[in-house]
Structures are given as structure tokens and as C-alpha cells.
Amino acid sequence: MDRIRIQGPCRLSGSVRVSGAKNAVLPEMAAALLVDGTVTLRNVPDVRDVTTMAKVLRHLGLRGLVVEGDVLRAEGGDLGEPQAPYDLVRQMRASILVLGPLLARQGRARVSLPGGCAIGARPIDLHIEALRKMGATIGVEHGYVVASCRRLKGAEFSFEKKTVTGTENLMMAAVLAEGRTVMKNCATEPEVTDLGRFLNACGAGVEGAGTETIVVDGVSRLTGAEHQVIPDRIETGTFLMAAAATGSGITVEGCRPRHLGAVLAKLKECGVALEVGEEEIVVRPDGPLRSVNVITSPYPEFPTDLQAQYMALMTRAEGVSIVTETVFENRFMHVGELRRMGARIVVHGQTAIVAGPSPLSGAPVMASDLRASACLIVAGLAAAGETIIDRAYHIDRGYAQVERKFQELGARMERIRA
Ligand code: EPZ
Numbered sequence: 001m002d003r004i005r006i007q008g009p010c011r012l013s014g015s016v017r018v019s020g021a022k023n024a025v026l027p028e029m030a031a032a033l034l035v036d037g038t039v040t041l042r043n044v045p046d047v048r049d050v051t052t053m054a055k056v057l058r059h060l061g062l063r064g065l066v067v068e069g070d071v072l073r074a075e076g077g078d079l080g081e082p083q084a085p086y087d088l089v090r091q092m093r094a095s096i097l098v099l100g101p102l103l104a105r106q107g108r109a110r111v112s113l114p115g116g117c118a119i120g121a122r123p124i125d126l127h128i129e130a131l132r133k134m135g136a137t138i139g140v141e142h143g144y145v146v147a148s149c150r151r152l153k154g155a156e157f158s159f160e161k162k163t164v165t166g167t168e169n170l171m172m173a174a175v176l177a178e179g180r181t182v183m184k185n186c187a188t189e190p191e192v193t194d195l196g197r198f199l200n201a202c203g204a205g206v207e208g209a210g211t212e213t214i215v216v217d218g219v220s221r222l223t224g225a226e227h228q229v230i231p232d233r234i235e236t237g238t239f240l241m242a243a244a245a246t247g248s249g250i251t252v253e254g255c256r257p258r259h260l261g262a263v264l265a266k267l268k269e270c271g272v273a274l275e276v277g278e279e280e281i282v283v284r285p286d287g288p289l290r291s292v293n294v295i296t297s298p299y300p301e302f303p304t305d306l307q308a309q310y311m312a313l314m315t316r317a318e319g320v321s322i323v324t325e326t327v328f329e330n331r332f333m334h335v336g337e338l339r340r341m342g343a344r345i346v347v348h349g350q351t352a353i354v355a356g357p358s359p360l361s362g363a364p365v366m367a368s369d370l371r372a373s374a375c376l377i378v379a380g381l382a383a384a385g386e387t388i389i390d391r392a393y394h395i396d397r398g399y400a401q402v403e404r405k406f407q408e409l410g411a412r413m414e415r416i417r418a
Helices: 020-034 048-059 093-106 125-133 164-174 190-200 233-246 258-269 304-314 333-342 370-382 402-408
Strands: 003-008 014-019 035-042 062-070 069-078 107-114 139-140 144-148 155-160 181-183 215-218 224-226 248-255 274-275 279-282 319-324 344-348 349-358 365-366 385-390 413-416
Touching: 003 014, 003 349, 003 370, 020 035, 020 048, 020 069, 020 093, 020 181, 020 190, 035 062, 035 385, 048 062, 048 069, 048 093, 048 144, 093 144, 093 164, 125 155, 125 164, 139 248, 139 304, 139 349, 139 402, 144 319, 164 181, 190 224, 190 258, 233 248, 233 258, 248 370, 304 319, 304 349, 304 370, 333 365, 333 370, 370 385, 370 402, 370 413, 402 413
Parallel strands: 014 248, 035 224, 155 181, 365 385
Antiparallel strands: 003 385, 003 413, 035 069, 062 069, 107 144, 139 144, 181 215, 248 279, 274 279, 319 349, 344 349
């Protein structure tokens, strides 16, 4: 397994361009199953999850799927057996995003249950419940979701709690269903909005993607389209926090500041000096950081996917900060590793109390999930001495060319190949 070695502390400078959003391109790739015609996605990030999703889609019979640079092309049309096997799905939970499209397109699907992961049980009961309301006969057998329907029917339902992939799965199921579907209490993340935009470019009738109520008028078929994937707001936030944690001034380019409202407000509250443009954000080194509490919540509030990186930042701030995680039940796996680096953090249930500033020292640490890895990079850049992050494959799932981007900002970071 590859490892990442960082020699800290690092002063970063210059500019970095963020890649396309992993959590936008994954549902858009799954949506290609719905389409009769050529699909072209641009600004596709070079991350492992895209490679994994491509494997799943090829297994399902999607033809002509090729990724060249940051452009993905595929020929929607006749598909093979609608089965997504365990050995592929277990590599990436987001594979469950093929369930809605397969049911809508082929009237049946057998998709392995994704299983839990480091940050929590992550059930898909809300996906299943809503698909039943659209007429699917759906059950779980031997670890697989087995679903069938003559043709999905438009229905009205409200999600018991906000679910990003649940909203995306059902939006994709509804675009070829008979009649109108009204979905309430939907996730409003920018990635949901981007998927709705792509589906409509393919001829779907989606209204309200990105709001809590989405109305979909089913159509008989979708044609191919071209689509530019939105920039990755979590990668953007990670670079901003890396700069703030190391007292650096950098420019993050090709980003979408309006997707980071709560994050930029929080960083300014911490005393981080930001200049926000249309598609770039400049961070200026500007005096000591203040400890500020944060509570993660569904969009547009502070995203759970930046909680770990923010905690690393708070170890550098003056005072005590309280980090509360409300979305996932076990998303503090990075705390033990931060403690190994000298952080002073106490966890009580869903709340972590961070005392700062703690002088961090480099140490061998273990990545447990994608965003915990990013947290350890932020901490390693700020720590004095050498940090070795084991299981770097976690970071490769969602951060394209991570060491190249940080090297170009002046970080002493390298990959130790296994
Ligand atoms: C998406 O996961 C993202 N992944 C996650 O990003 C992100 O952390 C999460 O949304 C929350 O923003 C992708 O988009 C591929 P949820 P998802 O369904 O859809 C519970 C990353 O690092 N729930 O919004 O799986 C669930 O357990 C990843 O890029 C149910 O109980 O998350 C969680 O507590 C990590 N039943 C909460 O809802 C369900 O049927 C939110 O989950 C579905 C979800």
C-alpha cells in the first residue's frame, strides 16, 4: 500500500486548480445508464472512485466508456445483465447509484448492498422505501438488493431524512417513470443540482433539483448530451484549510465559492483572511487563528466532508473549539491519529473538544477514510518533522494527483510506493 511522506512544517505559496467534483461525476456516470446516445462529461477528476464506477458500468454493459484526460465518453444504449456484484460495490458505496437507473431502464436490478464503512453503517433504507412507493418490488436477499417493476410509476413521497445519494437515485429512477414524481425533503447539495442539470440536458423533465422539493415528469427516453462537471467544493475547502493551518498565502483556482458559503463564513470567523472572486479564492496569512465551534449539517450548512480537515485546523487555533458531527455516527476516526501528532482532543459521543494551539509533531499515522486522510495531510503540513500517512489509497479515492498539487504549492510531500 502506498504511503504519503510529508516533511513539515511547510509554508505554501502559489496557486492550485481544483478538479471536478467526485460526488457530482459519480451519479452523472450512473445516469449514463438511462441514456440512448453519446454522453460526454468534462472536468472529470482523475480519482480512483471514477475508475471503480467505470468498472461497474462496463460490467453492466455500458458501451464505449472511455476516459481521456478529464473527458469521459460513453455510448448509452442496450445494456447487459443488470447485476452489480459485491466485489465491485464493496469497493465504493456510491455504486448503489446504479440501482435507480437500472430499475428505470431495464425494470429489474440486482445490486450488492454497499455494506458499512469506516464512518458509519450507511444504510440505504430510504432509497428502498422510496423506490417501493414508485411501484418497485424490492427486497434484500443474500446481501443483494433485488428489485423489479413493470415500469416505475410517478409517486409523491418525502424522505424521512436528507440523503444525497438517496435523492440522486430517486431522481434518476423518476426521469423514465410513468407520470409525475414529487420528492420532498430532498438533499440540496450542489452535486444534486448538477445531476439535475445533466439529466435535463439529456431531455429529462426535472424541476427544483437543489431545493427540498424536486418534481420530475417522466419521459419515454433520454438522448445523449455533453456536460461540464462542477468543481469539487470539498477539495477547495481542503486547500483553504491547509493554507490557513500553515499560515500560508495561496490562490485556489477553478472553484465555485458560492458552493462554500458556510465554510468561507466559518474560516473568516476563525480570522482567516480570504479574498473571494468568481472562480478563485485567495487566502492571505493573517495573524493568529481563533478557535470557533462548528456543527456539521446537510447543505447549505457546514459539510461533514470538511469536518476532519477543520479539526486539524482547530489544533492550530488559540482557545477551545467544539466540533459536532451530526451526519455520520462514527466520523472521528482521525482523532486518535491527530492525538499521536500532539493534538489535545477529547471526544464525547458526537462532539470533539479541541484545545489549541497544540504544537503538532510529525508521526507515522494511518488513514481510515477519504476525508480523514485529507485531515492528516493538513496536520502533517503544519507539524514539525516527518509524517508518514499509511493507506494512501484512501486519499486517492477522492483527491486527484494530491502530491503533485501540494508539491506545486511548495510542500515537501512525496509518495512512497508500496
Ligand atoms: C454522500 O454520501 C456523499 N457521497 C458523502 O461523501 C457525504 O459525506 C454524504 O453524502 C453527506 O453529505 C457521495 O455523494 C458519493 P447520505 P451518502 O445518504 O449519500 C443516513 C465523501 O467523503 N441514511 O446523505 O451515502 C446515513 O447513514 C463521501 O466524499 C440512512 O439512514 O450520504 C447518514 O447518517 C463520504 N438511510 C445520513 O443519512 C439511507 O437510506 C446522510 O447520508 C440513506 C442515508
